[in-house]
Amino acid sequence: xxxxxxxxxxxxxxxxxxxxxxxxxxxxxxxxxxxxxxxxxxxxxxxxxxxxxxxxxxxxxxxxxxxxxxxxxxxxxxxxxxxxxxxxxxxxxxxxxxxxxxxxxxxxxxxxxxxxxxxxxxxxxxxxxxxxxxxxxxxxxxxxxxxxxxxxxxxxxxxxxxxxxxxxxxxxxxxxxxxxxxxxxxxxxxxxxxxxxxxxxxxxxxxxxxxxxxxxxxxxxxxxxxxxxxxxxxxxxxxxxxxxxxxxxxxxxxxxxxxxxxxxxxxxxxxxxxxxxxxxxxxxxxxxxxxxxxxxxxxxxxxxxxxxxxxxxxxxxxxxxxxxxxxxxxxxxxxxxxxxxxxxxxxxxxxxxxxxxxxxxxxxxxxxxxxxxxxxxxxxxxxxxxxxxxxxxxxxxxxxx
Amino acid sequence: xxxxxxxxxxxxxxxxxxxxxxxxxxxxxxxxxxxxxxxxxxxxxxxxxxxxxxxxxxxxxxxxxxxxxxxxxxxxxxxxxxxxxxxxxxxxxxxxxxxxxxxxxxxxxxxxxxxxxxxxxxxxxxxxxxxxxxxxxxxxxxxxxxxxxxxxxxxxxxxxxxxxxxxxxxxxxxxxxxxxxxxxxxxxxxxxxxxxxxxxxxxxxxxxxxxxxxxxxxxxxxxxxxxxxxxxxxxxxxxxxxxxxxxxxxxxxxxxxxxxxxxxxxxxxxxxxxxxxxxxxxxxxxxxxxxxxxxxxxxxxxxxxxxxxxxxxxxxxxxxxxxxxxxxxxxxxxxxxxxxxxxxxxxxxxxxxxxxxxxx
Numbered sequence: 001x002x003x004x005x006x007x008x009x010x011x012x013x014x015x016x017x018x019x020x021x022x023x024x025x026x027x028x029x030x031x032x033x034x035x036x037x038x039x040x041x042x043x044x045x046x047x048x049x050x051x052x053x054x055x056x057x058x059x060x061x062x063x064x065x066x067x068x069x070x071x072x073x074x075x076x077x078x079x080x081x082x083x084x085x086x087x088x089x090x091x092x093x094x095x096x097x098x099x100x101x102x103x104x105x106x107x108x109x110x111x112x113x114x115x116x117x118x119x120x121x122x123x124x125x126x127x128x129x130x131x132x133x134x135x136x137x138x139x140x141x142x143x144x145x146x147x148x149x150x151x152x153x154x155x156x157x158x159x160x161x162x163x164x165x166x167x168x169x170x171x172x173x174x175x176x177x178x179x180x181x182x183x184x185x186x187x188x189x190x191x192x193x194x195x196x197x198x199x200x201x202x203x204x205x206x207x208x209x210x211x212x213x214x215x216x217x218x219x220x221x222x223x224x225x226x227x228x229x230x231x232x233x234x235x236x237x238x239x240x241x242x243x244x245x246x247x248x249x250x251x252x253x254x255x256x257x258x259x260x261x262x263x264x265x266x267x268x269x270x271x272x273x274x275x276x277x278x279x280x281x282x283x284x285x286x287x288x289x290x291x292x293x294x295x296x297x298x299x300x301x302x303x304x305x306x307x308x309x310x311x312x313x314x315x316x317x318x319x320x321x322x323x324x325x326x327x328x329x330x331x332x333x334x335x336x337x338x339x340x341x342x343x344x345x346x347x348x349x350x351x352x353x354x355x356x357x358x359x360x361x362x363x364x365x366x367x368x369x370x371x372x373x374x375x376x377x378x379x380x381x382x383x384x385x386x387x388x389x390x391x392x393x394x395x396x397x398x399x400x401x
Numbered sequence: 402x403x404x405x406x407x408x409x410x411x412x413x414x415x416x417x418x419x420x421x422x423x424x425x426x427x428x429x430x431x432x433x434x435x436x437x438x439x440x441x442x443x444x445x446x447x448x449x450x451x452x453x454x455x456x457x458x459x460x461x462x463x464x465x466x467x468x469x470x471x472x473x474x475x476x477x478x479x480x481x482x483x484x485x486x487x488x489x490x491x492x493x494x495x496x497x498x499x500x501x502x503x504x505x506x507x508x509x510x511x512x513x514x515x516x517x518x519x520x521x522x523x524x525x526x527x528x529x530x531x532x533x534x535x536x537x538x539x540x541x542x543x544x545x546x547x548x549x550x551x552x553x554x555x556x557x558x559x560x561x562x563x564x565x566x567x568x569x570x571x572x573x574x575x576x577x578x579x580x581x582x583x584x585x586x587x588x589x590x591x592x593x594x595x596x597x598x599x600x601x602x603x604x605x606x607x608x609x610x611x612x613x614x615x616x617x618x619x620x621x622x623x624x625x626x627x628x629x630x631x632x633x634x635x636x637x638x639x640x641x642x643x644x645x646x647x648x649x650x651x652x653x654x655x656x657x658x659x660x661x662x663x664x665x666x667x668x669x670x671x672x673x674x675x676x677x678x679x680x681x682x683x684x685x686x687x688x689x690x691x692x693x694x695x696x697x698x699x700x701x702x703x704x705x706x707x708x709x710x711x712x713x714x715x716x717x718x719x720x721x722x723x724x725x726x727x728x729x730x731x732x733x734x735x736x737x738x739x740x741x742x743x744x745x746x747x748x749x750x751x752x753x754x755x756x757x758x759x760x761x
Contacts, residue, residue: 045414064508065468070430073535081534088533095512100414102509148510160564164654167490167504171483178510180503183563191459191501193418193517238481266568298650301576315650318630322487 013059029063030083033090036060040093045195046100054101057094064091100195110148111135112188112210115166118159121263124169124340125357126216129224131173132232132347134211148178152185152210162267168321169340174234185210222363225338225356226378228346239326242319246294247330250312254292255398258331258350260341261297262357269297278311280388281395285310288399294331296324296341333398335391351375351398353390356382416516418523422457422500423450425526426515427493429464431471431535434485436492436653436672440559441541443496444679446526447557448549450498453524457500460493462486463511464504473539476595491654494562495676542696543706550708559679565658572655573662577644582623583729584660584682586668589632601688603669604719605634611725616642625663627656627673665712665732667725683712683736685728687720712736 016028036057040047049057063069072084102109113130115123139145149170153160163181170179182188247256261277262270274295285291291310298315307313314324325344328334334345334352342354351374356362359382375397377390418424425446427439446458469482477485486504493502505511519529527536550556561569573579587603590596615622623642626633630647637643646656657676660666666677666684670693677684691701699706702717709715712735714728 061508065465067468067472070472070535073533074431085530085533088535092512092516092533095509096516099509099513146507148507161568163494163563164490164652168487171487177507178503178505180501182501183499187457187500190419191422191457192503193416193424193514193521193523195414195513195517195520196417236481236483238484266571301644301649304649313650316648318647320484320487320652322484 017059017063029087032060033063033087036094037090040097045093045097046104047097048101048104057098060091060094061098063087064095096195106145109145110150112150112152114152114154114185114210114212115160115214116154116212117214118265119153119162119166120159120265121267121337121339122357123213124162124165125338125343126213126221127166127169128173128229128232128340128343128347129216129220130211130213131175132229133220133224135175145175146177147175148180149173149176150180150182150188152182152188154185159265161265165267165321169325172233172236172322172325174232218361218363221361224343225362226380228338228354228373228376228378229343230347230349232347233325233329233344235326235329236322239320239323240330242323243326243330246314246317246319246327250317251292251294251310253290254310255290255333256331257291257293257333257335257352257395257398258328258341258345259293259295259334260328260336260339261295262337263297263339267298268300268303269295271300271303274299276384280391281310282308284392284395284399288395291395291399294327296327296336333394335394346376349373349376351394353377353379353387353394355379355387358382416518416521418518418521419457419459420521420523421455422459423453423455423498423524423526424514424518425458425460426532427460427462428511428532428535429462429470429477429482429486430468432537433471433539434474434477434489435539436489437675438539438541439489439492440495440672440675440679441543441546443492443559444557445541445545447496447498448546449526450524451557452549455524456498458496458498459501459503460496460499461503461505461511461514462493464506465508466506488653491562491652491657494654495559495657497557497560499563540693540696543698544696547698547707556679556708558681559676561658561661562654565654566661568655569658569662572659577623577625580621580623581664582625582644582659583665583667584625584627584656584663584673584677585666586627586671586673588669588671588688589628589634592631592633593629594631601669601690603688604721607720607722607725609636610722611729612640612643614722614726615729616640625656625659627660627668665729665736667728667732670715677713678706678709681710683710683732685714685716685725685732687716687728689715689717691717710739712739 013028013032017025017032019025019028069084069087072080073088075081075084135147151166153163167179167181170176182191259277261273264270281293292312293310294312294314296314299313314327319327324341328341328345328350329348331345331350334342334350336342336355337357338346338354339357345352346354354377356379362380377394379387379390423446450458464482464486466479466482469479470477493499515529515532518525546556560566587605587608589602591599591602612624620642623644626637626643626645633645638645638648646659660673660676660682661680663682666673666682668674668687670686670689674686677686694701697706704714706715712732714732716724
């Protein structure tokens with residue numbers, strides 16, 4: 001009987017806790033939190049709930065984001081403050097309780113990613129491959145399940161200079177919720193406090209063997225290099241704004257092509273590649289002056305020079321890595337290597353010429369270009385003559401827009 | 402907290418946490434995205450951990466995407482919090498005792514971590530009561546640091562963001578030609594998207610004259626301008642003796658790493674000045690707010706923090722070109738006296754008199 005009344009009250013609660021009358025609203029809110037506290041006190045944390053009750057309780061979490069709760073907690077008047085702290089305590093319990101139930105239900109929500117060696121352009125690319133092709137394949141129901149990601153930097157060999165870029169890119173992955181960075185595998189279990197079931201060895205960090213981001217399965221890299229990928233990137237809203245502002249002010253009325261080339265260990269563009277590409281682009285732009293190119297890699301300061309009007313270096317104009325990824329998603333086209341920028345452009349179905357980051361990663365020496373999507377040329381070759389021919393053909397088409 | 406104990410008694414769970422580490426909670430629903438305060442917090446954490454004989458610090462940075470900032474930073478919203486969070490990531494990695502960094506965006510996970518730590522009786526900052534009360538005073542004071550220094554005679558020092566000090570040395574050699582350099586940060590909040598307290602902005606004309614004066618007599622000396630891409634005028638890039646990392650695609654992490662190896666720092670009292678405060682870099686921190694004196698445990702017009710060295714100087718008013726030149730010389734001279742300066746830091750004799758003529 002009490003259970004039924006309690007369920008009925010919870011089902012009605014979302015209406016009452018938003019009631020315009022202050023007294024009804026506050027009384028309802030306290031009643032809801034009190035009933036929650038009573039349930040947890042009686043049954044303990046992690047007690048399984050039926051689906052209906054679980055859903056009813058979820059709305060309580062919205063209390064945690066209520067500015068008025070913060071007003072109560074931070075109030076100078078003792079009663080308001082005390083009520084606020086009590087509510088926060090109950091919400092803390094509710095959150096922990098819900099998380100324990102979530103952990104008991106789900107197969108896997110935390111993925112450990114090892115980086116054993118230099119953190120470079122390949123590792124950044126592999127992050128998106130892993131997200132789009134490993135994580136997604138591990139869920140049966142194809143649902144967009146939020147996951148937690150633990151980056152384990154296995155060695156302190158001086159190869160972690162780009163860890164910030166890895167974190168930046170991780171923030172943009174659609175399914176990634178929480179991101180952790182650990183220095184050394186042994187610290188994972190130590191660094192995260194948790195509650196362990198007395199019946200079973202059950203913890204927050206139950207996980208499979210860590211995937212090594214530096215060594216993705218070669219058949220997967222080969223597959224993505226030839227066929228590309230889809231989705232996976234969630235563009236930050238203000239990055240989209242900056243991107244559009246940039247296009248309109250830096251390259252007004254131009255057809256904008258994003259470009260990414262091979263980088264050195266510190267993330268600066270390979271200058272030999274850049275010199276070669278600029279010679280190709282200069283010839284195309286003579287015929288199609290509406291084409292404008294945004295280079296997404298950094299340039300070493302000593303390599304800076306006066307650039308022609310159709311070349312822009314986004315990162316030198318105040319754009320972050322996240323902004324640069326955003327540029328790939330909104331540009332009219334993409335040319336360059338299949339690094340994280342190339343994959344992001346490809347995932348957003350941008351037309352382009354996509355070149356392998358490293359030909360040695362391909363399984364067979366198949367040299368023929370394969371067009372797998374409309375106006376997306378996936379080149380399975382790093383041969384400059386073949387790239388040049390594909391680039392010119394692609395840019396000629398785009399220049400006629 | 403008896404409620405919590407009661408709940409755990411009835412549960413089939415036991416708490417596990419490493420008692421040799423301090424769990425540091427940075428919850429942005431009541432803590433600020435602010436370079437200076439977050440850096441001071443890192444040093445506070447390190448002193449706290451040292452006092453308790455702890456070996457590591459595990460940082461948990463919590464951002465609820467629906468409630469990403471305090472009421473004092475309303476411009477940080479669900480739509481842009483990732484940009485702000487991304488911008489300050491480097492700060493956590495300056496913590497000298499950092500073992501792990503968790504960026505949590507899920508309230509449930511966060512609450513489980515906090516509750517587990519509390520129940521296990523493991524060290525946590527802030528403690529549970531303070532966290533539940535959402536209490537954090539700003540600006541973050543130096544009181545704990547001053548008393549730690551008084552007792553032990555040193556302070557934990559901020560390090561360059563992880564693995565970037567070696568990068569900075571390589572970069573200094575290959576891209577800056579190994580030249581002596583000062584990091585500068587004249588505050589320009591008025592150039593940013595969310596200007597605040599703009600009367601504290603630095604007088605840029607005085608700075609330009611200072612840079613040109615040094616350039617004329619010590620052309621080998623470089624100035625590295627740090628700060629957001631918006632926070633400098635394009636004229637700065639006209640100067641051959643100025644390098645702007647953000648104009649070369651570098652980030653806050655790179656800037657802090659360059660600061661760590663710089664010959665000196667000169668700039669307005671703000672986030673970068675805080676980094677200098679808690680390192681051994683010689684500095685002149687300019688125009689410190691008089692209100693800040695009580696938080697720093699000093700009197701207005703004091704020339705040094707209690708834990709500072711002789712070549713770490715404070716001023717409490719707007720700077721002029723002449724003063725900048727004098728401070729530049731003084732800091733370098735004191736560095737040379739202390740024997741910690743490289744040859745490049747040593748000032749030339751009679752410099753002070755010559756500056757007067759140059760500045761006029």
